[in-house]
Amino acid sequence: ILLDLGLAYGMRYEYPSAERCFEKAVRVAPQKAEALAMAGTHCRNFSRYEMARHYFERAIEQPGATADTFTKLAELCERFRLLDQAAALVDRALHLDGGCALAWLVRARLERLAGRPDEAERLLRSLLANTEPNTWSTRIRGWYELGGILDRQGRFDEAMAAWLKAKELLQPSAAQYIASQESVHLQLQQASANISESILGRWFDFGATLQPPHRLALLCGHPRSGTTLLEQVLDSHPGVISAEETPIFFETYLALRRGFSEGASMLSVLDSAAPERVRQARASYFQCMNLFHDNSIGDRLLIDKNPSLTTLIPAIIRVFPEAKFLVALRDPRDVCLSFFMQPLPLNLTSASYLSLEGTVKEYAALMGIWRDMGPRMRNPFIEVRYEELVEDLESVAKRVLEFLGLPWDARVLHFDEHARQKLVRSPTYADVAKPVFKGAVGRWRNYEKYLAPWSEKLEPFVKAFGYG
Numbered sequence: 001i002l003l004d005l006g007l008a009y010g011m012r013y014e015y016p017s018a019e020r021c022f023e024k025a026v027r028v029a030p031q032k033a034e035a036l037a038m039a040g041t042h043c044r045n046f047s048r049y050e051m052a053r054h055y056f057e058r059a060i061e062q063p064g065a066t067a068d069t070f071t072k073l074a075e076l077c078e079r080f081r082l083l084d085q086a087a088a089l090v091d092r093a094l095h096l097d098g099g100c101a102l103a104w105l106v107r108a109r110l111e112r113l114a115g116r117p118d119e120a121e122r123l124l125r126s127l128l129a130n131t132e133p134n135t136w137s138t139r140i141r142g143w144y145e146l147g148g149i150l151d152r153q154g155r156f157d158e159a160m161a162a163w164l165k166a167k168e169l170l171q172p173s174a175a176q177y178i179a180s181q182e183s184v185h186l187q188l189q190q191a192s193a194n195i196s197e198s199i200l201g202r203w204f205d206f207g208a209t210l211q212p213p214h215r216l217a218l219l220c221g222h223p224r225s226g227t228t229l230l231e232q233v234l235d236s237h238p239g240v241i242s243a244e245e246t247p248i249f250f251e252t253y254l255a256l257r258r259g260f261s262e263g264a265s266m267l268s269v270l271d272s273a274a275p276e277r278v279r280q281a282r283a284s285y286f287q288c289m290n291l292f293h294d295n296s297i298g299d300r301l302l303i304d305k306n307p308s309l310t311t312l313i314p315a316i317i318r319v320f321p322e323a324k325f326l327v328a329l330r331d332p333r334d335v336c337l338s339f340f341m342q343p344l345p346l347n348l349t350s351a352s353y354l355s356l357e358g359t360v361k362e363y364a365a366l367m368g369i370w371r372d373m374g375p376r377m378r379n380p381f382i383e384v385r386y387e388e389l390v391e392d393l394e395s396v397a398k399r400v401l402e403f404l405g406l407p408w409d410a411r412v413l414h415f416d417e418h419a420r421q422k423l424v425r426s427p428t429y430a431d432v433a434k435p436v437f438k439g440a441v442g443r444w445r446n447y448e449k450y451l452a453p454w455s456e457k458l459e460p461f462v463k464a465f466g467y468g
Helices: 002-010 015-028 032-045 047-060 067-079 085-096 102-115 117-127 133-150 154-175 175-194 197-209 228-236 246-256 266-271 277-291 307-319 334-342 350-354 355-374 385-390 391-403 408-422 445-464
Strands: 216-221 240-244 301-305 324-327 381-385
Touching: 002 015, 002 032, 002 197, 002 334, 002 381, 015 032, 015 047, 015 216, 015 350, 032 047, 032 067, 032 350, 047 067, 047 277, 047 391, 067 085, 067 102, 102 133, 117 133, 133 154, 154 175, 154 350, 154 445, 175 266, 175 350, 197 266, 197 307, 216 350, 216 355, 228 240, 228 301, 228 324, 228 391, 228 408, 240 355, 246 266, 246 307, 266 301, 277 307, 301 350, 307 355, 324 391, 334 355, 334 445, 355 445, 381 385, 381 391, 385 391, 391 408
Parallel strands: 216 301, 216 324, 240 301, 324 381
Antiparallel strands: none
16 A cells, blocks of 8 residues: 555655655565565656666665566666666576576667677577567567667668567557547547637737746657657756656646546637636646656746647647747658657557557657647747758757757757766667767668558658658
């Protein structure tokens, strides 16, 4: 009960209360190692990786610590770029249990990070030959990891086969999400059809009654469009603080939906929100954001980076009419391929990415909202192309900072140094701790034959965003 209560506090960003519950749970638990490991797992689930590492480090010092606990701590050390420590923990895990599939997966990943792809591939092939049911989720991650290694070696057909194998293993569990995804797409179509320029203008004008205004910008677009790179560049500026893909605004919107039927349209929810309810939503959002940032936002510009919030652009305008919008763009073909390659946990959104057809369909649904809303809204916005960002970082950074009303600061050019000094929660945490990499531009051409059947669906976006 105490562990579950701590998780509930953590999900509400009340981290000191979560820690108090976890500590009490550890005191009363007969199996200290198990309680500490579960506390660490809960902290990881609400993205408090520093707390998670603290609990796992204590867990491995207890009698009865399992190989799984050592391996999960190794994964956290990898995220903190403590690769030697991670390797030592994997060794200890395998000493306890030579058959720990997760430990072999992490060892393979560490070999790849150390520049030994052949050894990483050998370890992965051995892991993937084990078809025991309890290794199912680890093998899925293993196929994704193998696909990435093969792609880097130019073995593109083999890489695609590996990713398809991972998705084949996930497919039986995806059916429950597909029907719900269709409903989401229908709601997005309704929003595009019904939320007009005049409605967005009325919501924008309502901002004059909402005082004081907040310094807020939404960084959106489609996942894998360079949102994390742009975020880390801007977060290097002393006048900016960024939030990495938190669910906070989704929770804000769900609070506005309370009392409506499941099928209620976005327009009906937003347009019927009383002024006082909008003010409560604003206050709740910033209260949670301050808790998430340990009350350190101050007077800095908050950048809420979350590609998934592209679907809620109208809601952002309704609740925060003063918000500015940064929209990351990238060649739609590169976006779809890159996202198809990602080892995402199965959920309502990621179920769409189990096939290239579903990936393209999801891209069209998400970016269709931007194509419709961008020309209608009066909020300031700027589109930032990934290809231009990696080609001329300084020019693009100056243009974006000017748009945000921030002075130039050369520290943004050394974003990779800044990223290495902080914990990056995004799945691309390893990439943004390195200098700008240009090799991902035009990567889709290596898989053109696989994308070809759905190129017609992408063509309107290719042309609209200037990639034709």
